Amino acid sequence: MSLETTRQLKHDTPDHDRRLDGMAQGVLGTDMDRPEGPLKVSGRATYAAESRPEGMAHGYLVRAATIGRITGSNAEAIRAMPGVLHVLEDERMIRNAAQGMAGQSPVQKQGQSWYVGQPVACVVAETFEQARHAAQAMMVTIEPDGTHVFDAEAEGAEIDTPEKKQVSQGDLDSAMAQAAFSIDHDYHTPSMSSAAMEPHASIAQWDDEGRVTLRGSYQLLRFNKNELADVLGVAPDKVRILSPYVGGGFGSKLGLAPEAVAAALAAQALGRPVRVVLHRRQVFETVTRRSETKQRIRLACDADGKLTGIGHENLVSQLPGEVFSEPVAQGTHFQYAAPNRVVGHNIARIRRSAAGSVRAPGEAVGVTAFEIAVDELAKSAGIDPLEFRLRNVPDKHPENGKPFSSSTMEATLREGARRFGWQHSQPRQRREGEWWIGTGMAGAVRVNMMIEAHARVVLTGTGARVECDMTDIGTGSYAILTQVAAEMLGFAPAQVETVLGDTDLPPASGSGGSFGAASTSTAVYLACMELRERLAAKIGVKETELTLKDGVATHENRQTPLAEVLGDEEWRALGHLKPGRAGREVRQATWGAIFAEVAVSDVTGETRVRRMDGTFAAGRILNLKTARSQCHGGMIWGIGLALTEALEHDPRDGHMVNRDLAEYHLPVNLDVPQLGVHFIEERDDWANPLQAKGIGELSICGAGAAVVNAIENACGVRVRRLPATLDQVMEGLIAQG
C-alpha cells in the first residue's frame, strides 16, 4: 500500500475559484443514471435484514401495553415455548431511537415504560415464526406510576420554554395595533411518521475478540457506531456497522433504534448471530415521529403590503428526557423582513412516543403554516400573494443583519410563476361539474448546513475508488460521489467505484439535514485535489495547468496516460472537511417557489391535486436526475402533509391508533399528478468549494401550503388544521352555503 496523504479544509471563507467549472470530463451535473440502479431494479441490492449468517436466530420485540414501573413478566413460560432460545429483558434496552447526531445512548429502559408501545423485551427463537408467536404470548406486568398528560394542549401539561429559543425584537403588539392589515390565527399540524419503506432491521454478530458487527439500516453511521458502543459499554472500535443500502430514512434512521440494541445484546448472550426486524407497527411506535405543532402566527403589514410585524409562537411535544424539539420557526427567523418580531418556542412534556427529526425538521411544518398565513394576509390586503411575497424579500438576515450567502428567493418566485403561468384570481371563480378549481402558491426555504466529513479516494492508472462510511438512503450518494471523483480525476463514471456504508472506512457526514451531499462531496473533492497535486508534481506541471480527461493528463499540449504516470501504483488520499466560520458569518439557505392547481369536490369535500410545479435554487446541482427525484419526493410529501397524513393518538393513553400503512395515509400513485421541477443554476461560493447546497428537504418546505392555499382559492374554504380532510372542507363548504 502506498502512502496516504491528507488534505484538510477548515471551511472559514468562501471559495471563488469554482474549480469544478474548469474540469474537462463533463459528467458532474448531468442526469447520469444511478450506478447502483441495475442492482436495485433486479433485487440484488442487499438491505439490512437480507444476509443469512450461519446459525442466525430471530428476535421479536415485545411492546409495553401501558405506562409505569415494570414489575415482572411471564418470561419463564415463554422460555418453555417451542424454539425459544432467549428472553431478553435487559435494562440496557433503549426506550426509543436515538436523536440524530446524538453519538450516545438514548434513555434506557431501566425498569420503566414511558409510553405505550415502548419495547420492553425481546424474544429470540430458532425461527421467525416461533419468535413472533412467543413474543405475542409474552406478558409484561406494569404498575401504574401516577397520572400522565397525553396532549400538549391539555390542562396540566408541563411546558418547557427555553430562554435561548425565544426572540423578541421591536414591539409586535404595537405593530399589530397600528397595522393597515393583520392576521392572528392558530395553525395545527398533526403528529406524523417518516414511514420509510424498509422497516428497521439489524443482524448482530460478535467475533472472538469481542467486536460486534451490525448489519443495520442507518443514516449516520459514525454517530450510530458511538451510540451502540455507549449502550453496550464497549469502546467504539469494538463496533462495526454496515449499511450499504438503506431502504429510505427521512430522519427515522438517524439514530440507533431499539432493534439494533436488542440484536446486539441477544447475540452476545447467545453467542450466535441474531436478527431483529421491527414489525411495521413497531416502526411507527418506537422510532421517532414528527411532533404535532400548534402555531400562533401574527402578521402585520402597512397599506402597501410591506410586513411590519411577524409573530410565530409554537407549541410542540416531546417525551421527558429528550433534547430535540421540532424547530418550527427555523425558517421564520430569516424568510421575511419585518422590524417587529416575536418567535416563541414551547415544548410540552407528554407521554406520546418520542419525537425527532423527520424530513426537514422545522421548516416542513413551520414554513407550511407560515406560508398559509402569508396567503391569508395577502388576501386581506387585497394583494396578489406572489406580489405580496416579492414586496417582502429580505436583503439581509432580518434578525441579526448577517448577509445571505446567496439570495434566490425573488428569482425562484418569478421564474416559478412564469413557468406555472400564475395568475392571481378571486376564490370560487372556476367550476367544472361538481369540482371547484383553484390555484395556490407558496415560497420554500430551508437552512443549509455542512458537517465534518472524511472520504478516501484511491487512484490507479485505470480508475478510482471512493471509500467512506457515507450512506445512500435513496438520495443519490453513489451517483454524485462517483461523478465528483470522475470529474476531478478525468475518468468515465464506469471507471470509478464508490464503496459506502461501512464504519471501517473513513467517517463521512452520513445522510441527514440535507448536509450529506455537500459535506461528503467536499471531502471527496479535497481527496481528489490532493491526488491532482501529486499527479501534477510527478508530471512536472502546476496543478492548475493540468487537464484530466478519459484517463489522460494533458499539460502544455503534451498528453500522458495516467496508466503511464502511476504504473502499478495505487495512490491514496484522504479528504477532510471541517466546518468553520463560513457557516456562521453568513446565512446559508436554499430557496424555492411552489405552485399548485387543485380540484375540490363540492359534493364530498375531496381535494385532488391536478398540477404542481416547483422551482428551486440550491447552488450547483450535482446530478440533475437524482436532484429532480428528491424534489418530486418533497413535493409529494407536501401533498401528504396537506391532504392525508396524520398520526392519531388515543386521548386516554397517548398510544398511536393508526400505526400502520393502511391507516396512516401516504400519498399513493393516483394522488400525484405529473410534477414540474425546475432548477435555477447558481454558484454559492460560501457553501463549499463545489458551490453546492442540500436539495433533499427544500421542496417539502412550503409545498403543503401551496395545496392548502389552492383549496381556498378553489372553494373559499380556509383550512388551518392540517391535513385538509374531507370533513373539514365539507364543513367549510356548508358554511359558505
Next chain:
Amino acid sequence: MQLQLDVNGERHALDLDPRTSLLDALRDHLGLTGSKKGCDHGQCGACTVIVEGRRINSCLTLACMHEGDEITTVEGLGAPDDLSPLQRAFVEHDGYQCGYCTPGQICSATAMLGEIEKGWPSNVTEDLEAQVEASIEEISERMSGNLCRCSCYPGIVDAIRQVAKEEAGA
C-alpha cells in the same frame, strides 16, 4: 412440513414451519431477497410477486398454498447485466430512489401491463367495452397498491408508459 416451490423456473425442496408466508420462504429460506417486506400485512405492495401470471402480495399468503404454482420474483425478470425492459426503464427514468419498494413496483407493473392488454377495466376506466389504453391515469390507478415513500411516482409512471408504448409499437 415438506414442500416444493417452483420459483423462476427452478424447483426447490423446502422444510418449513407451516406458518411461513410465501414472502418469508422466498427471502429467508431461498435467499431470494429481491421481494421486500415493508409491512407484512398487504398494505404496501413491496412484496409483490407474480404467481400463475397474476400479481399478489406474497406476505398475505402461506408458502404451503403454492406447491406446484409457477412463481416469478424480480430476480426472475432480469439480472443486473440482463435487465428486462421495465427494469431498464426504471433505471432510465429514476423510478426509484432507495430501491426498497422497487422490486414490488416492477413485478406489479409487469403483471399490470398484461392486465391492460387483456382489457381488464380499472376503477378509472370510462368505457368498459373499449380497449383500455395504458394512459397516465390508468397506470397510476393500477399502481396505487404499491407505495413508494421516496415518492418516485412520476418516474414510475414515465418508465411504465415508455415500456407500454414500446410494446404497443412492437
